[in-house]
Amino acid sequence: MRxxxxxxxxTASKKRLAISTSGIVFAVVLMFMQIGFRNALLDSSVEMxxxxxxxxxxxxxxxxxxxxxxxxxxxxVHQARGIPGVTEAWPLYIETEAAVWKNPLERSSHAIRVLxxxxxxxxxxxxxxxxxxxxxxxxxxxxxxxxxxxxxGIAPPGTKTELTxxxxxxxxxxxxxxxxAVDGNLMTSDRTFERLFRNAHAMTSRLALVxxxxxxxxxxxxxxxxxTELQKALGHDVAVLTRPEFMAFERRYWEKASPVGFVFxxxxxxxxxxxxMICYQILFTDLSDQLPQFATLKAIGYDNxxxxxxxxxxxxxxxxxxxxxxxxxxxxxYKLISVLAGLQMRLSGSLIVxxxxxxxxxxxxxxxxxxxxxxxxxxxxxx
Amino acid sequence: MNVVTSSxxxxxxxxxxxxxxxxLVVNVxxxxxxxxxxxxxxxxxxxxxxxVGPGELVIMTGPSGSGKTTLLTLVGALRSSQEGSNCVLGKxxxxxxxxxxNEVRRQIGFIFQMHNxxxxxxxxxxxxxxxxLHGHKSRDMRREIIKILSRLGLGERIYxxxxxxxxxxxxxxxxxxxxxxxPAVSDSV
Ligand SMILES: Nc1ncnc2c1ncn2[C@@H]1O[C@H](COP(=O)(O)OP(=O)(O)OP(=O)(O)O)[C@@H](O)[C@H]1O
Ligand SMILES: [Mg+2]
Numbered sequence: 141m142r143x144x145x146x147x148x149x150x151t152a153s154k155k156r157l158a159i160s161t162s163g164i165v166f167a168v169v170l171m172f173m174q175i176g177f178r179n180a181l182l183d184s185s186v187e188m189x190x191x192x193x194x195x196x197x198x199x200x201x202x203x204x205x206x207x208x209x210x211x212x213x214x215x216x217v218h219q220a221r222g223i224p225g226v227t228e229a230w231p232l233y234i235e236t237e238a239a240v241w242k243n244p245l246e247r248s249s250h251a252i253r254v255l256x257x258x259x260x261x262x263x264x265x266x267x268x269x270x271x272x273x274x275x276x277x278x279x280x281x282x283x284x285x286x287x288x289x290x291x292x293g294i295a296p297p298g299t300k301t302e303l304t305x306x307x308x309x310x311x312x313x314x315x316x317x318x319x320x321a322v323d324g325n326l327m328t329s330d331r332t333f334e335r336l337f338r339n340a341h342a343m344t345s346r347l348a349l350v351x352x353x354x355x356x357x358x359x360x361x362x363x364x365x366x367x368t369e370l371q372k373a374l375g376h377d378v379a380v381l382t383r384p385e386f387m388a389f390e391r392r393y394w395e396k397a398s399p400v401g402f403v404f405x406x407x408x409x410x411x412x413x414x415x416x417m418i419c420y421q422i423l424f425t426d427l428s429d430q431l432p433q434f435a436t437l438k439a440i441g442y443d444n445x446x447x448x449x450x451x452x453x454x455x456x457x458x459x460x461x462x463x464x465x466x467x468x469x470x471x472x473x474y475k476l477i478s479v480l481a482g483l484q485m486r487l488s489g490s491l492i493v494x495x496x497x498x499x500x501x502x503x504x505x506x507x508x509x510x511x512x513x514x515x516x517x518x519x520x521x522x523x
Numbered sequence: 524m525n526v527v528t529s530s531x532x533x534x535x536x537x538x539x540x541x542x543x544x545x546x547l548v549v550n551v552x553x554x555x556x557x558x559x560x561x562x563x564x565x566x567x568x569x570x571x572x573x574x575v576g577p578g579e580l581v582i583m584t585g586p587s588g589s590g591k592t593t594l595l596t597l598v599g600a601l602r603s604s605q606e607g608s609n610c611v612l613g614k615x616x617x618x619x620x621x622x623x624x625n626e627v628r629r630q631i632g633f634i635f636q637m638h639n640x641x642x643x644x645x646x647x648x649x650x651x652x653x654x655x656l657h658g659h660k661s662r663d664m665r666r667e668i669i670k671i672l673s674r675l676g677l678g679e680r681i682y683x684x685x686x687x688x689x690x691x692x693x694x695x696x697x698x699x700x701x702x703x704x705x706p707a708v709s710d711s712v
Pocket of ligand 1: 558559567585586587588589590591592593594
């Protein structure tokens with residue numbers, strides 16, 4: 141009976157239901173967007189790493205995030221190659237600070253990330269890169285990330301432009317994507333990389349300083365013992381990380397150390413609070429309008445438990461009513477943002493479940509606040 | 524405040540006087556009631572006495588503000604009794620807590636001046652709402668509710684919502700909701 145009453149209370153007026161539902165939808169979509177941006181940020185920050193063809197990775201032990209240049213000596217990569225169990229050790233060079241790219245379509249200048257590696261190495265798993273990387277053996281050529289931001293200028297292969305004042309030719313495209321910190325990506329050979337970023341005053345080659353060491357091991361079962369062994373052999377200027385550790389390392393930076401993770405976390409909380417307030421208002425009005433009826437129920441012997449459970453059911457129904465359209469709308473908005481902003485907004489199964497739980501908690505919380513008024517009604521007032 | 528009692532027994536007034544206390548459905552002795560606190564404290568009931576036996580129909584009259592509703596809410600276990608004895612269905616209500624009063628209420632039928640039907644529920648569902656408290660079997664209950672509503676001329680409107688019923692029809696639905704339990708206590712019908 142309480143389910144029926146809860147159901148009827150909600151659905152009695154279609155107009156009111158529509159207003160209530162849109163309130164919940166608003167709050168839930170707001171939360172979806174905030175969490176979506178946050179996850180997109182975290183996902184995009186580790187996207188490049190996820191395409192690296194390694195089981196173990198070397199980075200400078202003082203590195204706190206990938207974006208900042210903090211290289212370690214190439215020597216360590218060679219050393220790692222000599223350890224039994226390590227089949228390949230490839231250096232990956234990254235320049236984010238000194239690289240200035242001239243948009244070939246508009247001639248405007250922008251910062252860009254340049255990934256340099258030996259075209260004979262299989263540093264990336266991306267098939268398009270594998271297919272085209274040998275073209276990079278030709279000096280002063282680059283592959284351009286076609287999911288770079290528009291202002292980078294996604295020119296077709298064959299286009300010539302300038303990178304850090306040097307004439308360069310686009311010989312192909314690959315797909316990686318921009319993130320919050322990087323607007324676009326280029327891939328080039330280690331030799332071109334050297335010519336581009338060599339410090340004229342430095343005695344050593346730019347290639348002596350590696351950003352990431354990509355290691356392949358012969359036995360995937362023995363990754364962890366090998367990791368310990370490598371760490372011991374290579375000393376403490378490098379950190380040896382497994383793939384999950386490597387991804388977690390970068391995620392952690394964005395989640396904890398950068399304000400961006402915090403801002404979107406806060407946005408989610410705001411969405412939740414707004415949702416509680418909207419939901420409370422809806423339930424409170426609904427219950428207040430029927431106060432004499434509830435007092436009557438108490439007068440004929442229904443106890444507070446019944447009323448509590450009824451409001452609980454009503455809030456849960458409300459959360460379902462609100463969640464379903466909110467999920468649909470968020471799906472569309474995610475698609476739209478992915479297309480327009482080039483951010484990968486993923487609607488994962490776990491996000492769908494987590495958001496549903498948040499919505500239910502939001503409604504139940506407001507329900508338990510709203511029910512207090514009903515509980516305090518005096519049954520003697522109905523006569 | 525006058526109390527007029529009608530009963531199937533001959534000469535009710537006399538019969539009542541000799542009736543044993545444990546046969547009475549309502550036995551109010553020396554009941555006082557006050558509203559307000561401190562300086563605003565105002566006595567509303569003064570040493571009231573009321574005895575009602577089984578099967579009796581009691582009509583209470585009195586000027587507005589004389590305390591009829593107050594007495595009914597006390598007898599109906601809707602309010603805590605303050606002074607005197609208020610014995611209903613063989614149970615002393617004075618000194619009972621909210622939970623125990625609630626238990627007693629389940630055994631009493633009420634018809635409220637404001638009928639207080641849920642607008643979102645049909646006539647049938649409104650009656651069911653109160654019947655369910657008394658642990659009737661669902662199938663019996665359904666048959667019973669339909670029977671009573673039909674007898675009250677609401678046969679064709681069992682599945683109507685209160686808004687679609689006339690004032691009188693609503694009042695009859697409200698009356699039916701009170702039949703889940705007996706005796707009935709009614710205020711200003
Ligand atoms: N909750 C309350 N708080 C304070 N005073 C009250 C309260 N309820 C009733 N009273 C007072 O108690 C007195 C008796 O009220 P009661 O409602 O019992 O009268 P009544 O006989 O039912 O009147 P009516 O015929 O108008 O319904 C009135 O003077 C009223 O002002
Ligand atoms: Mg009255």
